[in-house]
Amino acid sequence: MPTIRAIADALGAVAEGDLDLQVTRAAEPAMAGPDDLALAMDLKYADGFATGHARAALLWPGADWQALGLQAAIFAPRGRLAMAGLTRMLDAGPQIAPGVHAMALVDPSAVIGEGAAIGPFVSIGAGVRIGARARIASHVSVAEGAVIGDDALILQGARIGARVVLGDRIIVQPGAVIGADGFSFVTPEKSGVEQIRETLGQRDHIAAQSWTRIHSLGSVTIGDDVEIGANACIDRGTIRDTVIGHGTKLDNLVHVGHNVQVGRDCLLCGQVGIAGSARIGDRVVLGGQVGVSDNIFVGDDVIAGGATKIMTNAPAGRVLLGYPAVRMETHVEMQKALRRLPRLAATVAALQKAVSKTGESD
Structure with a gap:
């Protein structure tokens, strides 16, 4: 159990009171017990201390911790940043036994890095390379030729396709699919969709058409420190790889289409959809349900509010909202x-x- 002193040192924060007091977990003030660290980084949460039993808390700067009935306090100038450090300390992570589980299926040509942990019912294909200290939970499949970096965490039921490259310290949440085929089809004659793109609505002739598959020969390359949310889907490229840059975070149910390039340190929130061959710059933030049309460019540092539909190029630094985006x-x-x-x-x-x-x- 960490002490108040240890937590404060890890967060680079100031602490007062009994710094040797130990805590077992974090809790809201009203729900906190005597061994919990109550979280109240804003004055509006102070009322909860009257019904809770916390002895220590993470508080807003300048809080009168003794008046709140506490024995110790840590002061967080930037609450959510302190939350990041605290939750990292207290998160035990998934329980994956070290080594390769007896019920995992690993191709003899695969290379497993030192200290890696492979759970039960994992399938690892030919030529796969797993980095040092990588952890792969149960029911994950890693197809032939894939590369997973050092300290990666691949959680239950994720699917890693052929020749996919995942960087160091990547986190892939349950059910994500990285490296499925792109959604690429063509008709022998000019399709109705192509006509509408040219005429913006006018259809002179409608004829029966069938769709011919364009196969995906590329794969997916993802950088270091990327997180992929549950049930997110990243399609492989047609010829070149689909690319996700270092530090980018994808929420649950995000879909990245074939040939898309996403820059560094982007934030793609739930149900974002990016159509094929779009390019997303660095540090772009796309709110929930934002859609990006195919073959357009979204510049660096663009922020798009929830449900915005970006249908044309967006210059760097623009803040967008609405359908169509303005x-x-x-x-x-x-x-x-x-x-x-x-x-x-x-x-x-x-x-x-x-x-x-x-x-x-x-």
């Missing part, structure tokens, strides 16, 4: 105008009525 401030003005429409319609109707009566009197 500057956030423009979208806000548009929404204000929409709310005024009923009142405006009533005003127009009254004016029409007044004009009509004036015409009758003449």
Whole structure:
């Protein structure tokens, strides 16, 4: 059990009171027991101490910890950053026994790094290379030629396709699929979709068409310190690899299409969809359910609010919102105008009525 002193040192934070007090877990103030570290990085959470039994807490700067009935306190100038360090300390992680489990199936040509842990019902194909201290939980499949970096964590049921390259310290959550075929099909004649792209809606002739598969010969390359959420899907490239840059984080249910290039330190929130061959710059943040059209470029440091649909190139640093995406401030003005429409319609109707009566009197 860590002491208050050890936690404060790890966080680079100031602590006061009984620094040798030990805690077992983190808890909300109202739910905290005497061996818990209560988390109240904002004054609005202070009321919870009246019903909880915490002796120590992680508090906002300047908090009167003694008035809260505590024996020790750690002060966090930046609460969520302190949360990152604290949760890292207290997270025991998945229980995967060291070595290769007897019920794992590992091809003789695969190379398993020193200190790696391979769980039960894992399948590792020919020519696979697993890095040092990598941990692979149960029911994961790693197809032929894949490379997984040092200190990787691949969780239950993830699927790693052929020739996929995963960087060091990657985390892949349960059910993610990396390296499935891209969604690429073509018709013998010009398809209805191609016609609509050219005419923007006009269809002169409609004919029966069948779809011919374009096979995916590329794979997926993912950098270091990347996290892939549960049930996310990253498609392999058609010829070149689909690429995810260092430090990028993907939430659950994110879909990255074939040939997409995503830069470094991006944040792609739940249900984001990026269509084939789009390019995403560095440090881009896409809120939940954002969609990005195929073959466009989203510049560095773009931020797109939830459900935004980006259909054209977005310049670096732009803040976007809406469908189709516009500057956030423009979208806000548009929404204000929409709310005024009923009142405006009533005003127009009254004016029409007044004009009509004036015409009758003449």
